[in-house]
Amino acid sequence: MKTWFLVFTCLISTQALAFQTLFIVRHAEKQDDSRDPPLSLQGKKRALDLALHLKDADVQAIFATEFQRTQNTAAPLADLLKIKTVVADKDLAKFASQLLADKSSSSALVVGHSNTVADLVKALGVPVKWQLADNEFDRLVIVTLSKPTAVVSILRY
Template sequence: MKYKSLLLLSLLLLTASLPSVAQQNSDITTFVLVRHAEKVDDSADPELSPEGYQRAERLAEMLQNISFDAVYSSDRIRTRETVRKIADQNSVEIVFYEPHETEEEVKRMLNSNTGKTVLVSGHSNTTPFFANELLGREHFADKFDESDYDNLLIITIAGGGESELLHLRY
């Protein structure tokens, strides 16, 4: 319980500061990266499990005060469903991206979203490397464990290219 309270406090402080930071410097781009929630099975394109839908709901509740300008997802049911409610809350369409073309996709997203707040739903074997590309350095040496669904990465990139990472669990 103490851990959840600390996480909630961190998120509240972050969400309270994002709009004022964005107003002060419209060159700051914020990316929120998540791995898809729990899947129902190991088939090629599974739905979320009941636990996965609960996690997606919890994510939407946690991020409800953040105004997202864009929501990206790989073209898989589990990644789309993880962020569908957030896209709906922000009245934006989910845009598909190719998670294995990390360098190209990061360039495209950065060019299209400078000064905006973006949510990206990916996979255990792509999200850490996507984060590394956004950061411009290797922070994650390996993929996330297959059983690890609760990483929430918040990356801010200033106009000069300086980047910061806030790595939370939810």
């Protein structure tokens, strides 16, 4: 069911440049609570699952923070699609503006943190009444930017 929804979302997003689809996730499970930990075995599996879910979603750009847990979450999809992951601007408002201005691709993956996913969606101009908990690693937030309002869907993967 989730796969059909993703395919449908991507097909709609390729019809015109009037909107862009952003797939936003928190990094996968990390090995420990150090400042820049690698992914745990479960996190590596989740990163592979993410790549399998998005491999046909016409992702043409991938953004992640400078930390290895976000880079490693994006890596399987980046490798599969042969796309270089770009380090996202730390200033969420500036980064959101860049995403809104960039119409060069129909969809992009953004990998952030539990405390940045909802804030990025807000910075994109979408009202948000939720926040990811510290133990939630399986949320896939799909933001379809369109006028007059964006559409947000939250799935588990």
